[in-house]
Amino acid sequence: MIRSPCFHRAIRRAFTLVELLVVIAIIAILIGLLLPAVQKIRDAAARAKCQNQLKQLAIGLLHYHDTHDAFPLGWSQAAGSRPMYASGWGVHLLPYVEQSAVWDRAVADYSAQPIPWSPAYHRGLSTPLQAFQCPSDPRVRQAQFVKLEKTWAAHTSYLGVSGTFSGQRDGILIAADPARNSSRGVSLSSITDGTSQTLLLGERPPSADLEYGWWYMGRGLDGLGAAEMILGVRERNPPPIPSGSPCPPGPSSFRPATFNDPCGHFHFWSPHTNGANFAFGDGSVRFLNYGVDPLLPALSTRSGAEVVSLD
Secondary structure (H helix, E strand, C coil), rough: CCCCCCCCCCCCCCCHHHHHHHHHHHHHHHHHHHHHHHHHHHHHHHHHHHHHHCCCHHHHHHHHHHHHCCCCCCECCCCCCCCCCCCCCHHHHHHHHHCCCHHHHHHHHHCCCCCCCCCCCCCHHCCCCCHHHCCCHHEEEEEEEECEEEECEECCEEEEECCHHHCCCCCCCEEEECCCCCCCCCCCCCCCCCHHHHEEEEECCCCCCCCCCCCCCCCCCCCCHHHHCEEEECCCCCCCEEEEEEEECCCCCCCCCCCCCCCHHHCCCCCCCCEEEEEEEECCCCEEHHHHHHHHHHCCCCCCCCCCCCC
């Protein structure tokens, strides 16, 4: 066949190496710009979910108060009609956060074995509950093996605010009074500073060694639940400080930390940027940045007669 002189073969030209490198560089720049934005969106979503979890816990605590005319003790001793030694407020809150089956199991386990140190007898000890988990901390999603205790334990991302420090018992979720073995918690009528001005719960991830932050039960720093399920905003490292401890005696402050910080369990903090979520006595939840640390002692006490503004 004779081709027309007007016919021209179309020639496909390949990318040169320089052009390919330019395209790769442009894609890399776009990915570099996109990743921080994606991470920021993820962080915001996790922070919002943490706020929602905290809100549900605060509402549950208010429902508990409506039923019992007082908040649960932050840490309990064997007293009252249902002795549940070393249990935290989270256990007693279970029926009010749609966890009645776990509550019934805990009551049965305490009835069979009053000392709750083994998950073989206390199934709740190693049962993770989403209600107590912040999605920014992957450690709380499943039970963790605690080397020193040689046991499996489930942890919480949220601790009750016991006041300035746990021994002071001037907050809302206080430990039982060891002198009187009291089984009575704080009532709304005793929060004279105002429920909207008094901290109820706050974020604090489990300790680096997972020794502190069990939701079900625990001894805490002082044998009364401190840094376990309750915490003061000026918590202290109780004497005698172990030899070689990297943590000062305190008082601690509201500041950033990391999952590997050996002293992070002494103070409130979160994996979120610049601060942590807190629930107040009226059920409201606010994100507080670390700059408000000087105000936290006033916000932590239920009847200190302080005037505090977060606006």
